[in-house]
Amino acid sequence: MEIRLSSVLLAAVLLSGCGWFHRGEKAPAQVVAEEPQAEPSIIEPQVNRREVKTPKIKAKDFELGGYFGALSIQDFGTNPIYGVRAAYHVSEDIFLEGYLARSKAGTTSLEDVFPEITVVSDSGRRFTYYDLDLGYNVLPGEIFLGRGRAFNSALYVTVGLGDVKFADKDQFALNFGMGERLLITDWLAMHLDVRDHVFETDLTGRTKNVHNLEATLGLTVFY
């Protein structure tokens, strides 16, 4: 009885609702005749449809971190360098990586012998670079520490291009590198890298290619 009453009420509400939407129009000449009441269904399913959500798998292909080491600037001595790196692992072999780092050059031998001579101004001694690299994991494997511990690792080579800003000038630079990635855990990695930044400069009088080798130790996080 109660169900019937409520369905009648619902129908009334719906009809009035329709009337509300059509309020601007001319009313139809005749109201539809009342329909015969349908038999109430015997079983009313009261079960709510359950939303099944399959959890998504998180991809941890990105690597982000920093590094610190020594950079040998040709003709300007060896100096500390620090930088940040970000990588995207495309496959188990290939990765794309970007670096951003800075260092400060020392003095040339000429400047040491003749202190009154300055080859580069003080602000020009700042050495900064960015690199975009393609990397390849050449020798993946495991490194054993004693009997009970094994760390996943990979020896990789990188090649790339970028910009070196030195002596207040931006120069196009190529870089070639080699490194070892040691995974302390599956999300934390230690890197040992050696890279050469090659660019053309005429700072010391004649135009030549200079090689700037760096050896760095880094820490990265996979996420």
Place this chain on the structure above:
Amino acid sequence: MRPLFTLLLLLQAFSVSAVQAKEQLLEVVVAEPYLEMHSGPGRGFPVVYVVGRDEVVTVLYSRTDWFKVRAPHGQEGWARRSELALTKLASGEPAPIPPYPDFATHRWEIGAGYGVFNHQNLVTGWGDFGLTDSLDIEFVVQQALGNIDNRYIASLGMRHTFIPEWRWFSPTAGIGTGYQYIDDKVPPKPLQTHNQLAYVSVGARGFITRRFMWRADWRKYLIFTNQNQNEDPEEWKFGLAVFF
């Protein structure tokens, strides 16, 4: 010392978020006779554990083609994508292991490369969004490094891929507009350091593997100046990109 401190702080933040994230993990049932678990995410790493048929494994996360999984008794290891794709959900449906995006219909792309702009070395980076399979919006940022000046060029354009379903080689053509900034290396200073520009381009793209692709492009620019003559340099470039 300060950068080191910042780095440590950053690492701390990462590890905290890693601990706090208690999300629901996917559980799948092994449907094949067994599922091999390797010690690392690579083809050469040895198999350290084998999960039998009808056992449940928890999928923790993925790295490239490999998935870190946990066996019922807590052993962890890496399963290959192709093998994990053969597992099922508890309901019997195939496990939702996402396939790599289809190259012909991919939407997003990000890449970098080398080029030559008006006899200057060029470093280029781009982002690309596909409106349809054959029509993209491309945003390119590049730096041309010359002996006399450095140019920074940012451009936005439309690109048409003629036959997107050709995987290995598909020609493209585009038009767009942008802005350049000239940073002079040797005097005299250029008369104008900021210019608007327009370009037309023809190029090609192709699939390499998984998410990886190449792109080559030739562009003819028209750089608008306030002198009697506009500049019209040429540029070509080649790059590698990742698509999503």
